[in-house]
Amino acid sequence: MNDLVRPPSPAFVFDLDGTLVDSVYQHVVSWQEALAEAGIKxxxxxxxxxxxxxxxxxVRGVQRETGIELSPAEVERLQDAHGRRYAARVPEVQPLPGAPELLRYLTDAGIKWTIATSGRRSGAEPMLAKLGAPADLPMITRDEVARAKPDPDLFLAGAAKLGVDPRDCVVVGDSIWDLLAARRAGSLGVGLLSGGYGQEELERAHAFRVYEEPGDLLTHIDELGVRGAGA
Incomplete structure (x- = not known):
């Protein structure tokens, strides 16, 4: 008999951009400007x-689509240019509807959660205050793992920070890359439409459920096996 004790409710590992904060299009424009700096349309x-x-x-995908070869130094400059352009837009980025309320609900219910983002810490940390998250949240960023999405490293590290088996985690993301990484981590993947991917795309990437945005997920949180205090 398996003596493994399962938690009463799953833990949650959230992507950040497009999942908790409305920043996808700031990233898109920042990348477009960075590419333009390098003469790439x-x-x-x-x-x-x-x-x-x-x-x-x-950047590898950009090189494949354009046929332009970049040296390691040029790749680094391109990523730095994106970071610089995005940093200038951070003040305009706001939480997605229902995101602070969702995180507060999980906290009040005693359910473990964290954020695992493929962004750098410098761009992610300013979002914590906007989300009402504690400054000492055990967040995982790209700086801390060998490989980012679609590899599972970020979500595996998030589960480890929470002290939870990845199989007992719900990974919430807005892109097919999030869901692929969640599946490879052995976690249950849940998709949000707030990053611009369609429902069918997310379902083909094995999303268990797809919701419009964080507030919609909160409304249907019982569908994910979440039991609040006393439930």
Whole structure:
């Protein structure tokens, strides 16, 4: 008999951009401007399809689509340019509807949660105050793992920070890359439409459920096996 004790409710590992904060299009424009600095033209929709990947995989995809070869130094300059452009837009980024309330609900119910983002810590930390999250949240960023999405490293590290088996985690993300990484981590993947991917795309990437935005997820939180205090 299996003596493993399962928690009464799953823990949650959230992506950040497009999942908790409305920042996808700031990233798209920042990448487009960074590419323009390097003399590379790429349509906005093609950039959007890559948001959620690590910066390195993003650039690799750009090179494949454009046929332009970049040296390691040029790749680094491109990523730095994106970071610089995005940093200037951080003040305009706001939480998605219902995100602070969702996180507060989980906290009040005693349910473990954290954030695991393929963004750098410098861009992610300012979002914590906007979300009403504690400054000492055990957040995982790209700086702390060997590989970002679609590899599972971020979500595995998030589960480890919470002291929870990845199989007992719900990973919430807005892109197919989030859901692929969740599946590879052995976690249950839940999709949100707030990053611009369609419901069918997210379901094909094995989302267990797809909700419009964080507030919609909160309304249907019981569908994910969450039991609040006394439930």
């Amino acid at each position: 790429l349509a906005t929709w093609r950039i959007h399809r890559k948001i959620g990947m690590s910066g390195g995989l993003f």
